[in-house]
Every structure is written in C-alpha cells, then in structure tokens.
Amino acid sequence: MLKERLKYCRKKRNITQEKLAAALSINRSTYAKYETGENEPDNQTLKMLADYFDVSVDFLLGRTDDESPISIAFSHRKDPLTKEEEEYLERQLEEFRQWRKRFQQQDE
Structure with a gap:
C-alpha cells in the first residue's frame, strides 16, 4: 500500500521524483525504490514524506483513507x-x- 500511496501523493502534487527527492535531500533512485516497493523508508523519512505531502503516516501506510494529518491523532x-x-x-x-x-x- 505504501508504494501506491506515495505515487498517488506525488502525482496529486504534480511533482517529479527528482524534485521530491531534492526537496527531501535524498537520492532520486532511493525515492524511486519506495514507489516500486523495492525498498521502504525508515521512520524518519516516512515522517518527512507525510509532512511533505501534508498527510498522516497512517494514510501512507494504508491504515486509513483519510488524508488529514489531524484526524488520526484524535480519532481514537x-x-x-x-x-x-x-x-x-x-x-x-x-x-x-x-x-x-x-x-x-x-x-x-
């Protein structure tokens, strides 16, 4: 689910893998592997991706379909x-x- 959500968020923002990787200070090839599922980001990078896309980590991981970062923090x-x-x-x-x-x- 993570790879699909990352690609969805990136395309929704209309940004290339290269520009996203540069914004996060990671290699494009590293990010590309996240989208293909060859590799997974560590916790810190996952948080950076969620912050960049303005979504929750739970959304990126497929635990919810709600993109709002706030709703997860208070949903339980x-x-x-x-x-x-x-x-x-x-x-x-x-x-x-x-x-x-x-x-x-x-x-x-």
Whole structure:
C-alpha cells in the first residue's frame, strides 16, 4: 500500500521524483525504490514524506483513507472532536506551518 500511496501523493502534487527527492535531500533512485516497493523508508523519512505531502503516516501506510494529518491523532479519543474543534485545530496547524516555513526561510 505504501508504494501506491506515495505515487498517488506525488502525482496529486504534480511533482517529479527528482524534485521530491531534492526537496527531501535524498537520492532520486532511493525515492524511486519506495514507489516500486523495492525498498521502504525508515521512520524518519516516512515522517518527512507525510509532512511533505501534508498527510498522516497512517494514510501512507494504508491504515486509513483519510488524508488529514489531524484526524488520526484524535480519532481514537473516547470523546471525539466536534466539527468546531477540528476546524480550530486545522487553523492552528496551518498557522504553525506558515510560521515554520518563514522560520526555515530565515535560516537559509
């Protein structure tokens, strides 16, 4: 399932293997092997891929069909999130990602 999800996410973003590999600082051939199933990413790389594609690791592994990274973190709670809480967390996550992106650009 991982290889299919990686290819799906990459094509959805309309990015080449080469550009994706460069963005993640890995070799294109290494990434290509993830998509063919010849090799699997280590945990750190799997997290980087999930962050890059803005999906959960569970989505990449086929444990859920929900691409949202937040829903997985809170899906097993005894008291499920309300729609309002989900929307709030999504906004907070987006603000954090924008802040992180600006911060990373300052370091370059």
